Structures are given as structure tokens and as C-alpha cells.
Amino acid sequence: MTTMAMRSNSHEKLAEAAQHSRALIRQGRHTGPTAGLAPGCVQANLMILPSSLADEFLLFCQRNPKPCPLLAVTEPGQHAVPSLGHDIDLRNDVPKYRVWHHGKLVSEPASLDEVWRDDLVSFLIGCSFSFEEALVADGIDVRHISMGVNVPMYRTNIPTAGTHKLQGPLVVSMRPMKAGDAIRAIQITSRFPSVHGAPVHLGDPSLIGIHDIQQPDYGDPVPVHADEIPVFWACGVTPQAVIHTVKPEFSITHAPGHMLITDISNTSIASF
Incomplete structure (x- = not known):
């Protein structure tokens, strides 16, 4: 089988999986x-x-x-x-x-x-689900995935670039990581500009207006261990803010x- 044929076959299988998942959702068989x-x-x-x-x-x-x-x-x-x-x-x-x-x-x-x-x-x-798959494939623990919960998301004090009618704060999603994994995560997610790209902030949450990292505005809290730093990505929930x-x-x-x-x-x- 040629490389092109293999890619076509792989794409067809992915599309079938997507269509099956949408069918489950449309039929009310997947609600989460x-x-x-x-x-x-x-x-x-x-x-x-x-x-x-x-x-x-x-x-x-x-x-x-x-x-x-x-x-x-x-x-x-x-x-x-x-x-x-x-x-x-x-x-x-x-x-x-x-x-x-x-x-x-x-x-x-x-x-x-x-x-x-x-x-x-x-x-x-x-x-961000797209780049999370690449992080997991590289052996990086994505905490909310390993815990089976929704990613924690926070309103920040970082303003978006508003228009005449639309303005509001940037919302970020957070994944705790060891420093080495955080560096690797920056490298990996930089390759995905169409799904938020590289992080917008690392470290102290208070610097971007987050006062309690265990109280997300959306999603579920996850623990940040003593040897980890929180890593924050721009989030597609921003329009809701x-x-x-x-x-x-x-x-x-x-x-x-x-x-x-x-x-x-x-x-x-x-x-x-």
C-alpha cells in the first residue's frame, strides 16, 4: 500500500469514528x-x-x-x-x-x-483537546485526563483585544506540570496555532488575576503538586466571558x- 493510500485509509477511519461519536450524541446516547x-x-x-x-x-x-x-x-x-x-x-x-x-x-x-x-x-x-493528545503521546501527564475530569478554566485579568461592541477578559485553561514537561509542552503546543498554540502564562496564578487555583470558573479543580508549576493556555471559553x-x-x-x-x-x- 502506498503512503498516500495509507493516509487516505487512516483519514477514512478517523472520519468514521467522528461520525459514530456524533451519531451517539445526536441520539442522546452520549450526554457528557x-x-x-x-x-x-x-x-x-x-x-x-x-x-x-x-x-x-x-x-x-x-x-x-x-x-x-x-x-x-x-x-x-x-x-x-x-x-x-x-x-x-x-x-x-x-x-x-x-x-x-x-x-x-x-x-x-x-x-x-x-x-x-x-x-x-x-x-x-x-x-485544546487536539494538542492534549500530542502531549499525552509524548508521555506528559495531563492531569484532568488522568483524573477523568473536565479541564480547569479561569477568567483572568488579561483583557482581550476588544471591538466596539465586544470586549471581556481572557479565559485560560490550566495543566500542572513539572518544569521539564512544561518546556516540552511549549515546544509541542507551538506546533498547533489553530488550537490555541503555546501557553500564555506559567507559574504564579495571581499575576494573571487567579486568586485560588482550586476554584476554577469553569471545569473541575485538579491538584498541583509541590514539584509542579501551573501552565496556562488561552481557552475557547473566552467568548462566554x-x-x-x-x-x-x-x-x-x-x-x-x-x-x-x-x-x-x-x-x-x-x-x-
Whole structure:
């Protein structure tokens, strides 16, 4: 078998795994976080806004590529994303959504069928699950994975580069590591700019406005051992902090840790 044929066969298997996982989610047979589902496939954060705010949010993403690396943007009302998977239905392929009215969380449905509108534009944003797979493959302990919990995430005092209508704090995800592993993690994640890239901070959490590392704003706490330092990456939950700050009339996001699984392979987005 030629190298090209092997790659094609591998991609087909990944796409089948992604489609199977989406089917489980769509049927309500998987309702929890998506970490570990369809290994090797890119997962995506989701932000859905009325078309009146879409251009503004696109500009926000362009100004903030670390927390908001765009994988795809839909046309108004479109719920398919053929560039990420031929059978994707954004209304039903995320295990848990969050619906917001004027910045207030009003529901966490498993389907958007009852709230979908023809003016909604969807933004698919890169997720750190992709680079975590590379970290684990290199033998680095990713604490929330080894514990079977959701990654801890925190609002910081680091401002995003705002637009006229959209501004708010940077949200980061944290993984504790020994110093040597942290250096290696920087090298590895730098190869994944489309899923947040290298860390934005290492060490003392108080320097970025985090006063209790055992009290994350999203996700679950994990222990940081005496011989470890906390390592922080920009996080795709940042748009939810923007919603909390700006309070748009209507918006939809994924629930933290509950991602859209795509047919795209993690290796295809790595820079070497």
C-alpha cells in the first residue's frame, strides 16, 4: 500500500469514528464531555450569534487568535459545516449547549431545534483537546485526563483585544506540570496555532488575576503538586466571558467540555 493510500485509509477511519461519536450524541446516547471521543479528530468550541453581531465577532476573533482560532464560519441559518464533516448538524451534534439572553444563561439543552433561527451565524473555534493528545503521546501527564475530569478554566485579568461592541477578559485553561514537561509542552503546543498554540502564562496564578487555583470558573479543580508549576493556555471559553460582560440579546455556546467533534485529523492541523 502506498503512503498516500495509507493516509487516505487512516483519514477514512478517523472520519468514521467522528461520525459514530456524533451519531451517539445526536441520539442522546452520549450526554457528557467529549474528551476522549474519536481520538485523533479535531474538536471545536462553538459560538452562535445573530447575524447583526457576526461581523463584529469575526473581527474579535481576528484580533484574538490565541483564544479564538477560527476553524470555520457558517452562513446565516446554516447548520451544516461541510468543511469540518459532511453530516454535521450544529443543532444536535453537541452534547450540551448553553442558551443566553442578554448575557444570562437561561437553559442548557441537548438540542437547538426549538431555539434555532434563520439569522444565526455559527463560529467553530479550535479546542485544546487536539494538542492534549500530542502531549499525552509524548508521555506528559495531563492531569484532568488522568483524573477523568473536565479541564480547569479561569477568567483572568488579561483583557482581550476588544471591538466596539465586544470586549471581556481572557479565559485560560490550566495543566500542572513539572518544569521539564512544561518546556516540552511549549515546544509541542507551538506546533498547533489553530488550537490555541503555546501557553500564555506559567507559574504564579495571581499575576494573571487567579486568586485560588482550586476554584476554577469553569471545569473541575485538579491538584498541583509541590514539584509542579501551573501552565496556562488561552481557552475557547473566552467568548462566554465576553457574553457575560457584553450581554448580547441572544447567543448560544457549547457547555464547557462539550465540544463538536469534526472529521478533521489533529495531525493535519499541526505545523512542523
